[in-house]
Every structure is written in C-alpha cells, then in structure tokens.
Amino acid sequence: MYQQNKTEALDFLRQNMNHVKLGNSRHFTWVYISTNQPINTIGLRTDYKPFEGTVIAADARFVAFRLGRKAAFNVMDRGCLPSVTPYAVDEKLLVTPYAHKDFDGRRLDEPTEEIGEHGCIVRTIIIGLTNVKIPLPTVPESFFIKEIVERLENVTTDQGLRTAAQVLADAGAGAEPVQFLDDDEAARPWMQFAIRTDKLHGYLKITLDRALDYYEISTTNTDGETVEECKEVDFTSLAEVIQEMVDDGNWRIAEVKVLKRAA
Incomplete structure (x- = not known):
C-alpha cells in the first residue's frame, strides 16, 4: 500500500x-x-x-x-x-x-550537549533513532518493574513505527512523574502513567499478575473513576492494547504554521 x-x-x-x-x-x-x-x-x-x-x-x-x-x-x-x-x-x-519524542517533548534525533572533562563541550549527533526510555523518578529495585519497563520500551505497534513507551510519550505521559510499586514481594506489581489526549484525560495503570504472567491494563479519569479495563494481556499485545485505550490519533498530524498567505 x-x-x-x-x-x-x-x-x-x-x-x-x-x-x-x-x-x-x-x-x-x-x-x-x-x-x-x-x-x-x-x-x-x-x-x-x-x-x-x-x-x-x-x-x-x-x-x-x-x-x-x-x-x-x-x-x-x-x-x-x-x-x-x-x-x-x-x-x-x-x-x-511527526517525529519521535522523549517524555519531555524533545525530539529523539535532537543533538545533545554536555560539559566533558576540562570544561570541553561534548556534542552528540544522532544518525538513527533509538527507542524512547521511560523516565523513572528513582531507579527501581524490583525485578518485575524492570521487566515491565524493558517490555514497554521494546514491544511495538503501528507496524513497528512506535513502541509502547512511545505511545505513552505521545499521549502526554510526561505530564506527571511515573508511579510504580517497587516491591519484589508484591504479587501484582504495577506502573501508572498520566495520559493527556482527546480520548483520555486521566491515568493508565499496568499491573503484572505474576501467577498468570499476564498483564491487566486499566484507565481512570482524573476523578479516579474507571474508564476501561483489559485483562489477561500478554506482553506481545501490550503496545496494541495501550494504543487502543489512550490514542486519539493526533500524534500523526503535522504542525502547520502559515508564513505567507497566497495573494
């Protein structure tokens, strides 16, 4: 096509x-x-x-x-x-x-600069895209939270165009810090992301059922009311299910600014 x-x-x-x-x-x-x-x-x-x-x-x-x-x-x-x-x-x-962006809105292919040894400026040029990384407020100790993060950053949708993490970034998940249950003893570890789209203004929660090795994905509005739930999701379907629950399609629309009107 x-x-x-x-x-x-x-x-x-x-x-x-x-x-x-x-x-x-x-x-x-x-x-x-x-x-x-x-x-x-x-x-x-x-x-x-x-x-x-x-x-x-x-x-x-x-x-x-x-x-x-x-x-x-x-x-x-x-x-x-x-x-x-x-x-x-x-x-x-x-x-x-459209361009792939980080959770803070910065393009993934945007050059970066940092101060190196002896005060020299190190400029990094990106020649190919890497997958967006989920910004966590603290480094998790839980193996299961690390596993959820790894899968979100690698499973894809849109024929490989976006990872599940990218879907979340495009849905405004950078609006608030990511929350998670950092407990290796928990039977149902979870992560929660803010969502700011025309389809959902609220939160998406991903819970791992360790006994069944399936995920449960739920969305709530800002009042805490459940909007949608999807149970027994395997990791290969994570990206598609998340996209279906939060995506409004606006990410694919280019920004257009008129510089000069036609005569």
Whole structure:
C-alpha cells in the first residue's frame, strides 16, 4: 500500500509541475511524507525534518510543496496534515511532520550537549533513532518493574513505527512523574502513567499478575473513576492494547504554521 501511495503521489506531483519554473534544472528531487517512517542512506530509522515550502497543488489525497527556489519538492499525505488549513496554491507554510519524542517533548534525533572533562563541550549527533526510555523518578529495585519497563520500551505497534513507551510519550505521559510499586514481594506489581489526549484525560495503570504472567491494563479519569479495563494481556499485545485505550490519533498530524498567505 505504501509503495502504491508513493507512486500515486509522484504522479500527482508530475501532473502539477507545469506552472513551476525550474530554471536550468532538468531533474528534480522529491520526498513523499506519510505515516511510514523513513530510512536514511545508511539504513537506519529516522524522522522527517521540519521544512518551509510553498504549496504548488493540493487535492483530497496529497499536498505538494516546493522547497524554496530549488528543484526540490515534498508531497505529503493529507492524512498527516490538519484539515483546517486550506493549502491554497502559493501559500508558504512551515510544516513539522511527526517525529519521535522523549517524555519531555524533545525530539529523539535532537543533538545533545554536555560539559566533558576540562570544561570541553561534548556534542552528540544522532544518525538513527533509538527507542524512547521511560523516565523513572528513582531507579527501581524490583525485578518485575524492570521487566515491565524493558517490555514497554521494546514491544511495538503501528507496524513497528512506535513502541509502547512511545505511545505513552505521545499521549502526554510526561505530564506527571511515573508511579510504580517497587516491591519484589508484591504479587501484582504495577506502573501508572498520566495520559493527556482527546480520548483520555486521566491515568493508565499496568499491573503484572505474576501467577498468570499476564498483564491487566486499566484507565481512570482524573476523578479516579474507571474508564476501561483489559485483562489477561500478554506482553506481545501490550503496545496494541495501550494504543487502543489512550490514542486519539493526533500524534500523526503535522504542525502547520502559515508564513505567507497566497495573494
């Protein structure tokens, strides 16, 4: 399906390039932006970068942008764009597609800096994505809490696009510190995350039933009232169940800012 959509996006671009002046360029470059995660030139997962572009065409399925005066274009799937923007031809926009982010809202591919020995600045450049890590207020001693964390950080959904931990980060779980029962003797160790989406404004609790080796996932609103419960969840289904209970789909929608209105 992705390859078919990409082919149709290229056809759409070619059909709408007649009025675009490319100067002496005989060739053009283009990128198709959808919910599929791109792969960089060395085969690592990456994210789309924000871009400034001028709309050259739009229909019910695609919006095509020219990047500056270069013979370079982006074609975006309308499913990744907010529906409230008209996308008028010649409108200049700043578009920020979905990117994997940490619980504090920072992009995972954002370079980091820290002070090294002798006061030198160490700058780390990320060339491929790593899975988001769950920020715990304290280091757990419980083997079972560590196991829950490890599974949340590695089991995936959305055809491998996001881990369960990423689903939680995208659902606003960084709004409050993560809570957990740090007791190796507990028969039902648990972790709780804040959720801030259009689907749920409250909390999601993951409880491990050690006797059955299954998980119980429940959601509550801010008043403590149970919204939904799902029992006997095996670890391979964690990400899908969590996504179904908290995800409103807004994470996939790009941020769009109008830089210049069409004449």
